Amino acid sequence: LKSQRLNGISHRGRVLTLDSMNPNVKRVEYAVRGPIVQRAVQIEKELKEGVKKPFTEVIKANIGDAHAMGQKPITFFRQVLALCSYPALLEDSKFPEDAKKRAQRILEACGGHSIGAYSTSQGIECIRQDVARYIEKRDGGIPSNPDNIYLSTGASDAIVTILKLLVCGEGRDRTGVMISIPQYPLYSAALADLGAVQINYYLDEDNCWSLNITELRRALNAAREHCNPRVLCIINPGNPTGQVQSRQCIEDVIRFAKEEHLFLMADEVYQDNVYAEGCQFHSFKKVLFEMGPEYSNTVEMASFHSTSKCYMGECGFRGGYMEVINLDPEVKAQLIKLVSVRLCPPVPGQALLDLVVNPPQPDEPSYATFMKERTAVLSTLAEKARLTEQIFNTVPGITCNPVQGAMYTFPGITLPQKAIDKAKELGLVPDMFYCMRLLEEDGICLVPGSGFGQREGTYHFRMTILPPTDKLKVVLQKIREFHLRFTQEFS
């Protein structure tokens, strides 16, 4: 970019171009909001403008946003947040006493008694204490230290922070980070941005997307040729695959991490979303400590949770936390320094998190309603999970593993060779071509499997199970019809 002086003004190209900018950022893609979503938004505009289409609305089954799909917020949570926002409402008799108590406690912990004041960068202390207590209760009494809890702007913020902390080295010593394929694209995006080496380990589609230690070992050994593997990421319950890891599997992973000196990152944001018979959420921390001091004193771990999923679905608040285990004190000091740069996580999100970890108790007035709402959300999701698996498996060419947990289905689709060729012709990845067609013909927005990673030569899509049951039935029906049409067209 040469500058030429002309009349005292410099004529030059831009300072900031794709060539001059941070090369890592260029490589970052986030499929969930990628080109297919942009097209979906365009189509919505066209519908608004009166353009005739074979459908009247675009169903956005691409993003894990429960409220957008009509799920109702938990009354108690919203009551407390309203009281925190406008404390004059504490005088209003229409609010239950337990909501008022929670609000008062939160406000007292805020600077100037306002949720508009900055908090400390690690997060409001009494909330971290509540999070620690929640973890202890969840994990059968295993102690949790509030100093190891860091509140964050959604789990994403905490995940990126830990990765930022751990990625180092050059060339063959560059930090390698193991992540499941398929994976939630936040990980691949963060790894690209940080210039870390992404080490893919494949989940076993033929066995309900389970994790195999032999596959972990294969991936690790291959990676050792060109990088320094140091981190192992696992999403449980899984996104996009929905598998819920068995306790045995979690033990095996922990053992593997210890043997190979890997830092474990356990993304557990879907911990309440478990539907399948015989499946249960086991927190990595709990299993770690139940394996005895040989493991619980040495294995480094960070586990993540947020307010965006489960039965709350409050993505827009950006509430979350991480708990770190067995960090070297000097490393922890660096972590504390790093989080202080971003000032503090949004206080409403911190307040909401406090309610999630400290919900109404059986002896409190809001308990009955709270439990009713919570149960309704989770049981509806379970029903939709079953329905989805059932209907997709009736379609020749679609194979759907049980949706054991989380909020998504990731079925495998068989594409005729002619369709694959057509896609190539258009410069599209085959499952993107498939999803684009579905969008144009039926107004249903899914995310192609290529955005999450999949075995070479296989194709998938990710659909959320969030639309209301009646609408979901229609969506499933339409996808079935589309798939048959599509297969027929390209046979």
Add this chain to the structure above:
Amino acid sequence: EAGEMSTVQEVNSRVRGIRAPVNLQGLAACISEQIGVKKPFKSVIDVSSGDPHKAGMPPISFIRQVMAVCLYPELLKEKSLPLDVRQRAQKLLDMCSGGSVGSYSTTSIGLPEVQKSISEFITRRDGGVLSHPEDIILTIGSQKGLSVFLNLLTSGEGKTQTGVLTPMPCPHTLPMLLDMTGLALVPYRLFEEQGWAVNLDELHRALEAGRVHCEPKAIYISNPGNPTGYVQDRETIEKVIRFAATNCLIILAEEVHQGSVYGQDKEFISYKKVLSEMGKTYAETMELVSFHSISTAYIGECGLRGGYMEVVNIDPAVKKCLNFTPSAPVLPQLALELSLNPPRPEDSSYNSYTQIHHIEDTLSQNAKRALEFLNRVEGMSCQPSMAGPFLYPRVHLPPHMVEEAKRLGVKADVLYCQRLLEEEGICVGAGCENGQEDKNYHIRHRYLLINNKINQFHRSFCEAMLTG
């Protein structure tokens, strides 16, 4: 067994390189716990940050009422809340997916309706200079917004490391941010003797000095100045723009205190407005990003974490990389929307809302009074501030204090602040946090206290100075 854990050598070198925070707030928290037992003062007063709510400034009722209704829409039926509050809340809920503030933003750069309101606000503010909604990106506060943009800018190492011309003093949150994003801080001294003005010769000197060890690609401007309170005039802004254009620098204009200009005869003019009036060549090529947030002025909603950046003449392909994954929180976007479109005279909330002008007068008086106090203190001199929450007085530290600081391995201004905290329970900011690396020691303190507190504070402050 200990050898199994990651060691600090395995921590990312850039993270290790982030300068250690001074963390007077941490010390303040410790001291708070000792009150009653060991300390003569009743409470610790923290005046080191510009956080208005923490200082006791009340939130704006209208905004908080609307937010409450948005959070708990049952309140739409609540007759005790003003009608305009409920109507506005309904409008805002209609902007959200599924009518809930708990959904993700509809796009990764924010709610389109809020982008539109912001662009309309900017157009109004700048006397008709058009702002386009698609150039507005909603952020998670200006710190995060700046972080995302700086991350795009950063590249190179050693001599090719990207540098940013940074004012000295600068906002105390900036040096660590530059460290974290791998950018070289190239300081340009603001001229204290001229009220902390920007000096063009100094810009040239700084740039030349910077070019020896890095590749400067941007100039960071804080206007109105944080912590100085200096409001740049049109002439200065033009000079800076010309300088940046000639030297291939992007302008990063942090303008978050634009809403709290209280100095007489002073008016905020945006960089964009001045740029637009400098002729086509400049207006259509100069790369400029401006940052604003809801953390400041009369809104003061720091804890919500909300703001926006407006990009001007930024390469569209680069602009695509500016987004937040998954998205910025919704509530602060709504608060921003409300602050840009306040109640109108015909609305029921108009009267209570316009009481913020009362705050304007209070702030102006407080600042003036605080300034007078400080200039009467022996060993202290303070330039007048025209905007923003801080006063930034210079403190002449006795040689014995400087010696002691050296012995203890801390910076002299930090030692001063620690002493003030330990002896009087007052937490001010140290000038070195604002990048003040020369021997002119300064402290940063917020004068934004409610009326009756300010007397108490300054009395102890003066006493501390006399005995210290």
